[in-house]
Amino acid sequence: MTAAPRLLFAGTPEFAVPSAQAVLDSGYPLTAVYTQPDRPAGRGRQPRASPVKAWALAAGIPVYQPATLRDPAVQAELAVLAPDLLIVAAYGLILPPAVLAIPQLGCVNVHASLLPRWRGAAPIQRALLAGDAESGVCIMRMEAGLDTGPVFSRTCYPIISGMTGGELHDRLAVVGAETLRTVLPDLLADRLTPEPQDDADATYATKLDKSEAELDWNRPALELERQVLAFNPWPVAQTRLDGQTLRIWRARAEVESTEALPGTVLREASHGIVIATGSGILRLTEVQLPGGRPQPVAAFLNAHRLTGRRLGA
Template identity: 40%
Template sequence: MKIVYMGTPDFAVPALEALIEAGHEITAVVTQPDRPKGRGKEMAFSPVKECALKHGLQIFQPEKIKEENAVNTLKSFEADIYVVAAFGQILSQEILDIPRFGCINIHASILPKYRGAAPIQFAILEGDAETGVTIQQMNAGMDTGDIIAIKTIPITETDTAGSMFDKLMMLGAELVTETLPKIEKGEITPVPQDESKATKCGKIHKEMGHINWNASASSISNLVRAMNPWPSSFTRINGKMLKIWTVKAIPERANNVPGTVYSVDKDSFCVNTGDGILEISEVQLEGKKRMDVKSFLLGYDIEKGMTLG
C-alpha cells in the first residue's frame, strides 16, 4: 500500500521501520517541526524524522497541519491510507477524508479505556493487570474511532512506564503490519467503541509524582512505576527532595504514622503507608546520582521513626 506515515517520538519509530520492511511504499513522513532541546537549546530532529532521513524518505513538518497550505501538501502525497502514531497534532475531518482507506491510529491502550495523551502511565497507575495496542479508524474525536484490531499484553509487578513503552511500541509495529493487508483486502469490519466503558487520561505533569504516604502501599507502588522514567515519583527527607525509583508493596499492617520509616536493613528501608508497608530499594537524593539503597546508606543515615514527606 501507499502510505503517509505520521509520528514524532520514539514510540512511532518501530512501526515506520516495520512498514518499510514489509514492502509498503511510504510516500511521505509527517512529523513535528524541529524543536530546541537540551541546555544549549540546539534544534533537534524528532526520532521519526531521523528514521525517515536514514531511509531517504520525503519529510513534511507542518507547524499547523490543519492550515490550507498543509492540507494541500498532504493531498499531493498520493496515498491509500494514513498511518498515525503519536503524531502530536489533531487531524481535521478534511484530512481524514483524503486517503481512500482513511486514517488509522496506533494507540497504546485497550480502547475505549484511556483515551488521551498518557495511556501507558494511567494503565499502571490504575493497577491494571493488562494493557495493549489498539488500531482504530480515526474520526474527528480524540481516540473515539471504530476499533480495527487489538493485541493485549500483561503488566507485571516490576513493569514501569518505560518498560511498557518499549513493549507496546514493538507490539504496535507488529499489529499494524498484520492489519494493513486485511484492510486492503476488505477483510476487516471496524467495531464501534462502547462509550459506556470509555475513560480519558490527560498529560502527565511533574507534580503528579509527589507521594502521598496516606495512600496504600500498592497505590504508591503503582505511582512509582507509572512515573518512571518521567517525571519520577518523589518525597522529601530533611528538607531535600528524594526521588523514589524502585519499590515493593508489602501488605503487612502496622499501626504507625504514614510516611515514617518502619525498618532499615542493608539493601532497603521500609516506610509506613496508609495501608501496608512500602519497601524502597533504589533512590536519588537531590543533587546526587540514582543509586541502590545499599550504596545510599553508605553516605546517608536513615533511622526507624524518621519522617518522609
C-alpha cells in the same frame, strides 16, 4: 490495490519508530513522514529532531514538520502527496476532518490501550496507576473524536508485577508494530470491517503532569507503588527529605501493620528502605538525590541513614 500503495506515516516519539519500520519491513515504501517540529532539548536547549524524524532521514524518506494540520496550505500540501492510507502512531497533533478525508482508505492509529479503555494522551501510565491487569494495542480508524473510532485489530498484553511505565511503553511499541504489520495487507485491500467502540465503557487517559509526582504517604502502599512504577521514567515519583527532593524510581508495596506516622522510615537495609504509609509499607529499592544518579538503595545507604526520620514532612 494493484499499484504500489502510497503510504504516509505520522509519528513523533520513540514509541512510533517500530511501527514506521514495520511498514518498510512489510515491503511497503513510505511516500513521506510527518512529525512534530524540532524542539529545544538538553542543557544547551538546542533544537533536536524527534526520534521519528531521525529514523526517516536515515531511511531516506522525505520529512514534513508542520506546527499544525489546521492550516489550509498544509492540508493542500498533504493532499498533493495523494496518500492511499495515513498511518499514525503517537504523532501528538490533532488531525482535523479535512485531513482525515484526504487518504483514499482513511487514517489509522496505533494506540497503546485496549479501547475504549484509556482514550487519550497517557494510556500506558494511566493503566499502571489504575492497577489494570492488562494493556495492549489497538489499530483503529481515526475519526474527529478523541480515539473514538472503530477498531480493526487489538492485541492484549499482560501487565507484569513490578513493570514500570518505561518498560510497558517499550513492550507495547513492539506489540503495536507487530500488530500493524499483521493487519496492513488487509487494511490496504480494504478487507477489514472495524468493530465500533462502546462509548459507555470509555475511560480517559489525561496527559501526565509533574504535579502528580509527589507521593502522599497517607495513601495506601499499593497506590504509591503504582505511582512510582507508572512515573518511571517520567515525571518520576518524589518526596521531600531535609528540604531536598528525593526521587523514587522503584518501590514495592508490602502488607505490614505499623503505628508509625505515614512517611516514617521504619528501617533500612541493602534490599530496601521501608516507609510507613496509610495502609501497609512501601519498600524503596532505587532512589536519587539532586545532582546524583538513580542508584540502588544499597549504594545510597553507603552515605545516608534515614531510619526514624519522616519523609514528605
